[in-house]
Amino acid sequence: MAEPGATDRGRVLVVEDDRAQAEAMAEALRRAGHTCTVVTDGRQALERLATDAFDLVVTDLVMEGADGMEVLRRAKQEDAQTEVILVTGHGTIETAVQAIRQGAYDYITKPLNVGDLRNRAAKALEHRRLLRRTEQLSQQLQERFGFEGIIGHSPAMQRVIQTCRQVAPTDATILIEGESGTGKELVAKALHNNSLRKDKNFVALNCAALSEGILESELFGHEKGAFTGAVARRRGRFEHADGGTLFLDEVGDMPASTQIKLLRVLEDGEIVRVGSNEPIQVDVRLLSATNQDLDELVKRGKFREDLYFRLRVVRVTLPPLRERHEDIPLLTEHYVRQLADEHRRPISGITPEAQRVLAGYDWPGNIRELINTLETMVLLAPGETLQVEDIPPEIQPCLSAPTDAALTPGMSLEDAERLLIVRTLERTGGNRQQTAKVLGIGERTLYRKIKDYGLA
Numbered sequence: 001m002a003e004p005g006a007t008d009r010g011r012v013l014v015v016e017d018d019r020a021q022a023e024a025m026a027e028a029l030r031r032a033g034h035t036c037t038v039v040t041d042g043r044q045a046l047e048r049l050a051t052d053a054f055d056l057v058v059t060d061l062v063m064e065g066a067d068g069m070e071v072l073r074r075a076k077q078e079d080a081q082t083e084v085i086l087v088t089g090h091g092t093i094e095t096a097v098q099a100i101r102q103g104a105y106d107y108i109t110k111p112l113n114v115g116d117l118r119n120r121a122a123k124a125l126e127h128r129r130l131l132r133r134t135e136q137l138s139q140q141l142q143e144r145f146g147f148e149g150i151i152g153h154s155p156a157m158q159r160v161i162q163t164c165r166q167v168a169p170t171d172a173t174i175l176i177e178g179e180s181g182t183g184k185e186l187v188a189k190a191l192h193n194n195s196l197r198k199d200k201n202f203v204a205l206n207c208a209a210l211s212e213g214i215l216e217s218e219l220f221g222h223e224k225g226a227f228t229g230a231v232a233r234r235r236g237r238f239e240h241a242d243g244g245t246l247f248l249d250e251v252g253d254m255p256a257s258t259q260i261k262l263l264r265v266l267e268d269g270e271i272v273r274v275g276s277n278e279p280i281q282v283d284v285r286l287l288s289a290t291n292q293d294l295d296e297l298v299k300r301g302k303f304r305e306d307l308y309f310r311l312r313v314v315r316v317t318l319p320p321l322r323e324r325h326e327d328i329p330l331l332t333e334h335y336v337r338q339l340a341d342e343h344r345r346p347i348s349g350i351t352p353e354a355q356r357v358l359a360g361y362d363w364p365g366n367i368r369e370l371i372n373t374l375e376t377m378v379l380l381a382p383g384e385t386l387q388v389e390d391i392p393p394e395i396q397p398c399l400s401a402p403t404d405a406a407l408t409p410g411m412s413l414e415d416a417e418r419l420l421i422v423r424t425l426e427r428t429g430g431n432r433q434q435t436a437k438v439l440g441i442g443e444r445t446l447y448r449k450i451k452d453y454g455l456a
Contacts, residue, residue: 238265
């Protein structure tokens, strides 16, 4: 990494009501190559932020008129990627910490140390540069392989993306199918965000998480006194989503009586609150999702056929991650950058060996499990590049599962062991230490077996 200030020169707004202090701060930053604008009043800072663009704002926290918190809010409102460093006395550090939670990059306590100011400014500008780079890469990734957060270059995912692009601008009801963790709600949000209803509400409801009575109240609302505990009138999800999109997750778990009422809403465009007889007109686009086979549920009489046909005007089927291994490196790169930024961790990437290990795992929890694994790696990795050793141990034992078709009945134990070692070495990119961990044997034992089987 370059020396602080060597490459990340930026436009800096210095806000300090002590003129001498303000000029001293600006001079220190100018010597590091930054372009500085100085104002000595919080209100002046708000005016400059409205008319000029800045990469970094260094502002006193306690000032007359507009204080540092207000300057922070305006800076982020004008450009969310503008970094803000607060300058504070010891008595206001608690407030400064609170400001960090609201988006400030850092805070410096008085009396100021010039070298410390330069270093923190350099780090803040580097963070901004990485944010912008991540945004650009994500945009390029979306342009090449994705659609509003849906990423994949496998043939199966490209079919999903193409279908979504075609139907998003319409009002068609869409059934999204796929195992848990495949990203069904992400697809629903992408469809809403690219529809003519994007400026209205996107409302989600998990049908499997609620009992029959509560589900109907959540969907259609209720009147005061409709049931025990109904102390006031309440609007349901359909009313809240009026003009927008309602997403019903795990629709296959919906009780039969609620299915009938949902069908009537789709047919008539009207809902009736629980405890009322008055119909209410609603204009809602309905998206639904399930991890069950609705065709099979219809055959067994567990799901209404007429409702099924209403819900699946268009069907989008998300493949499990084990059927799109070629997408794992793409997803990994995307989420490593995203998670590193989210947690402010200096992670620059992931090694090819670690990528190969991740690509060799079947991911029964699908993308959700991949994201959780990468988040653990990003948070705990000791270095700036994710290594095989950073992969959580609960993932590694599964890599050696004998799923290869070459492991056949009748094979000798010696041949099976040799093949298992070969396959595990392939999946760990030849990393012997990692292979020993995956196989649950000592490294010396592995080295001996590699020599005995002539694998060196």
